Amino acid sequence: MTATEQRSGTATERAAADTTEQATGTSGADTPAGLLRAMLRIRRFEEKCAELYSATKIRGFLHLCIGEEAVAVGVVGALAAEDAVVSTYREHGHALARGVPMTAIMAEMFGRSTGCSGGRGGSMHLFDAGRRFYGGNAIVAGGLPVAVGLALADHLTGSPAVTACLFGDGAFAEGEWHESANLAALWHLPVLFCCENNRYAMGTSLAREHAQTDLAARAASYGMVSWAVDGMDVTQVREATTKALAYVRDSGQPCFLELRTYRFRAHSMYDPDRYRDPAEIEQWKRSDPIPALTEQLVQRGQVTTADVEQWEREIGQEIAAAVAAADAAPLEPVEDLTRHLTSTGPGEGSAS
């Protein structure tokens, strides 16, 4: 993204317009200020989630993407409304960037009926069919074959949609990835494979899980166009994604992006993080995508510290409202437990 693509209005106005809850989260969130605000929104949301986890408002597994926001905003925000997203269990950022309402996400983590999965999914299984956000898959690489199938349907019906599939470096070791990559390349399917390489499969480092750690090079061996991208730089991620999407749409072929990033927090709230050198984490924090871009934009005069302060206030209010709404939201009635098991409603699952 270049400075010439800026729009009129103050940075704050532009960014606020870009990142409030929209149908897809895509419209206009492409100004540098918009990207920055979107990342900040995810960061603050997740910090709140960690706090609420400690307060036992959120339970189960909670996987935070703090440090990886540039991938969520750079990739997911570049998609068109008709495109699909298939994600993983570390997907709060992806869902927010897609425009899934923060209130629905928070309510889901509170296990409420107003949650985006009716309280049946929780943090790992956020869904929003209307926005073509297909989860929230907690089986590492389990979403990839489904993404290939969504793209197969588009291929068969002549739809211009692209299916973006986000997964991690851990998934790259799974057979389902290799099967899916081969199938998408073999059948010329419009899939954008986005490998969010944060260098750890839970507690196992890249070098301890892969004989060849250059994942982009390995993906290329399937005959796919394949690029490695600095996943800590949102503008680079956005540019690469935009190019990749154009390529997939024009050619009907899959494309692979390796987004090299890092999570600053532990794998989950259960993880004591014994396997990483604190110095390594500190080193990566120097590439934190949010302060780096803030500084850059302030220096260029594209954003002021007052803008950032105002975003913080707005985001804080949005989060507070989401928490309050989740707290007040009803629980799904236990009588509805077997609802949605099949299309015919309750009954089948209650057979005893």
Add this chain to the structure above:
Amino acid sequence: MSPRTATATHRRGRKASAPPAPTATATTYREALREAHREAMRRDPRVFLMGEDVGRYGGAFAVSLGLLEEFGEDRVRDTPLSEAAFTGAGIGAAMRGMRPVVEIMTVNFSLLALDQVLNNAATLRHMSGGQLSVPLVIRMTTGAGRQLAAQHSHSLEGWYAHIPGLRVLAPATLEDARGMLWPALQDPDPVVIFEHGSLYNLSGHLPADPGPVDIERAAVRRSGTDVTLVAFGGTLGKALTAAESLAAQGISAEVVDLRVLRPLDDATILESVARTHRLVVVDEAWRTGSLAAEVSARVAEQAFFELDAHVERVGAVEVPVPYAQHLEEATLPQVPGIVEAARRAVGEDG
């Protein structure tokens, strides 16, 4: 049991009340399945078939022979040996509005796709709070009897029938082979169809334009008054043969074909037990944790006081299915074993 024997017993099993209509045509189970696919693809452009060797080869069991030539490569798709990927692709395509039929060569191979079936196909609707629908049909071969040894011969229908969110079917007759696919494709939820390998050559007659069959109910294939034999898929023919043998010994056996393995049609089973008061469940799977165990438990829970004898189960010996013919035969439920179990139930033996 040879296919010819199976044919004969199946004809008798249909109560001999419906002799072949004048327009009936001779067919086989395999051809009936093929015709079901042909009809589905003609009627609905969203239907397509994919799996290993379904196209050029014509299907590992020749079910899809000729379909590639008729419908083209978009709709009859040869896949790589990637069970997880092509099953998952079926799930994704179904979610996006297509009506895929995924063929998996055998139930043993389907274990490579079990993640997709359980964690996605059966789960997505509920886990998403009802937002997603997976109208996918998965077909696969099951069962032993062809000396294919321990990695091509198992009967794991019960594993699939364990999973909430799936409908599981076991066509054991020509009518069901011909008629189950279309209603399965109309189901907004995933349906798994098990074809027992010994049935493909089953022959008989079908009307020229047979209608669809229900995919809800079990069927009484032979009426009787003394003992109920519950069977499905590959064991139906054996149960019907056993019923013939029992009739010659003066014991009137009713044979219930489960047809639908999930959700189980309790009512038909319970009604039969209420008539006969004795139950033998025949299942080619290992007994432990099997469908036979489930049927037995349901009858014990819901019709305990109808029973005049304890429930008998005839299942496979709990070993991996061996290659040698005599060992394989000894592993599987056979007609004499079913007859003995029924005689015990009515108090004639043991």
